Amino acid sequence: MNARYDIIVVGAGPAGSMAAFTAAKAGASVLLLEKDQHIGLPIRCAEGVGAKSIENLVPVEPRWIAQKISGVVFHSPSGKKLNIQSNQVGYVLNRKCFDYDLAQRAANAGVHVLTRAFVYDLLNKNRICGVKVRHLGEKKSFQAGVVIGADGVESRVGRWAGLETHVALKDMETCAQVTASNIDIEADKIHFYFSRKLAPGGYLWIFPKSENSANIGLGISGEFCRKKSPYDYLMEFMQTRFPEAAILATNLGGVSASKPLKHVVSDGLMLVGDAARHSNPLTGGGICSGMTAGKIAGTVAANAVREKNVSKKRLQPYAKTFDKVEGKNLKKFYNIKEFVYHLSDKDLIDIEQQVAKLPENKRTLVNVFRVALVKKPALIADIIKLFA
Amino acid sequence: MITIHHNPDKCDYCGTCVAVCPEDAIELAESSLTICYQRCSACKRCIFVCPIHALEVEDERKV
Numbered sequence: 001m002n003a004r005y006d007i008i009v010v011g012a013g014p015a016g017s018m019a020a021f022t023a024a025k026a027g028a029s030v031l032l033l034e035k036d037q038h039i040g041l042p043i044r045c046a047e048g049v050g051a052k053s054i055e056n057l058v059p060v061e062p063r064w065i066a067q068k069i070s071g072v073v074f075h076s077p078s079g080k081k082l083n084i085q086s087n088q089v090g091y092v093l094n095r096k097c098f099d100y101d102l103a104q105r106a107a108n109a110g111v112h113v114l115t116r117a118f119v120y121d122l123l124n125k126n127r128i129c130g131v132k133v134r135h136l137g138e139k140k141s142f143q144a145g146v147v148i149g150a151d152g153v154e155s156r157v158g159r160w161a162g163l164e165t166h167v168a169l170k171d172m173e174t175c176a177q178v179t180a181s182n183i184d185i186e187a188d189k190i191h192f193y194f195s196r197k198l199a200p201g202g203y204l205w206i207f208p209k210s211e212n213s214a215n216i217g218l219g220i221s222g223e224f225c226r227k228k229s230p231y232d233y234l235m236e237f238m239q240t241r242f243p244e245a246a247i248l249a250t251n252l253g254g255v256s257a258s259k260p261l262k263h264v265v266s267d268g269l270m271l272v273g274d275a276a277r278h279s280n281p282l283t284g285g286g287i288c289s290g291m292t293a294g295k296i297a298g299t300v301a302a303n304a305v306r307e308k309n310v311s312k313k314r315l316q317p318y319a320k321t322f323d324k325v326e327g328k329n330l331k332k333f334y335n336i337k338e339f340v341y342h343l344s345d346k347d348l349i350d351i352e353q354q355v356a357k358l359p360e361n362k363r364t365l366v367n368v369f370r371v372a373l374v375k376k377p378a379l380i381a382d383i384i385k386l387f388a
Numbered sequence: 389m390i391t392i393h394h395n396p397d398k399c400d401y402c403g404t405c406v407a408v409c410p411e412d413a414i415e416l417a418e419s420s421l422t423i424c425y426q427r428c429s430a431c432k433r434c435i436f437v438c439p440i441h442a443l444e445v446e447d448e449r450k451v
Contacts, residue, residue: 134418172437222408254403
């Protein structure tokens with residue numbers, strides 16, 4: 001462990017490990033700090049990713065994949081279900097193993113890793129120059145040219161640097177999830193339930209992890225959970241739908257469903273992943289967008305350090321590039337979310353009935369949205385671009 | 389002014405409350421959560437977003 005690094009990454013999730021790996025590969029000395037004792041745990045994630053998206057980012061190890069997914073099923077508030085035609089393959093990951101391996105990949109590239117390292121402040125003399133850490137009861141300081149905040153939805157790094165990172169109540173999806181076994185499911189299909197009764201301002205998901213186990217969870221908008229918590233909603237669903245299930249894990253957490261942050265860099269500092277609100281506002285998925293951000297940020301940071309210029313202006317290309325490849329789409333997804341999550345159960349049943357009239361081979365995701373967004377033609381144009 | 393009761397037996401330390409607190413009044417450490425009442429504006433957003441209602445207004449708490 002050194003006292004000084006070119007780059008310090010706070011948080012060893014996929015975004016942080018990707019940033020650390022990329023920066024080290026580009027020649028920087030990197031320290032990766034994780035507050036928890038085991039990288040990959042706790043799992044606060046439904047663990048789903050698109051196969052193509054993840055394969056574009058990292059060579060995928062078979063052990064990361066719990067279950068291959070080839071179908072999508074939508075459940076309407078009426079109780080009816082619609083099989084959606086899709087030629088896209090997805091994976092439900094083992095995040096415990098996935099996150100751990102990504103950190104190891106960074107370590108193999110020369111990154112120093114420290115677990116149980118809780119960052120409690122930035123070293124800040126006129127501009128960011130490192131972090132203050134509590135590690136096993138001891139206070140330590142590490143200096144750095146650039147600090148990359150990959151510290152998740154609860155991120156403090158950005159706020160310490162004066163960036164605006166607060167999430168509006170309505171844009172916070174608050175979630176509960178169980179990993180359940182002894183359940184009767186089709187292992188190659190993911191299920192989405194849309195209903196005000198089951199998950200107001202969000203949705204309920206079933207993501208299979210094996211033939212008879214799955215991540216079952218729901219997210220509800222912060223504006224709809226004053227009376228009943230997501231955990232209460234989930235327990236009701238489990239008792240009704242899977243009364244015999246064995247619950248092997250329970251996870252709680254929030255996903256921001258906001259637009260990505262306007263400002264993700266400042267002098268000597270960058271934010272990536274959930275900390276930068278890079279999760280998809282419609283789906284809540286954030287693994288691939290976070291890793292994309294990490295990859296770009298790691299490259300820009302390493303180059304900036306080499307040029308001995310870590311000013312906000314020098315780090316700005318990260319923000320610009322991310323916006324071009326991912327951020328623009330996230331903004332479109334936000335507008336779609338704003339519409340879709342405010343549909344009433346009656347609207348949703350109407351959509352289900354109209355889609356059911358289509359021949360089975362026409363029941364694609366794009367066509368479902370075409371029906372759902374019929375009153376919002378501008379959003380249909382976005383959908384066609386997003387799913388093209 | 390309200391007092392917020394934090395139930396450590398329920399809390400998962402997920403930090404959802406931290407993300408929505410407009411006053412940065414919630415300090416989440418390794419396995420502790422403290423509310424800074426000098427900053428708290430009693431907006432209750434933290435209470436609403438907690439996935440398992442581990443935060444409650446003290447008065448409304450069922451004893």
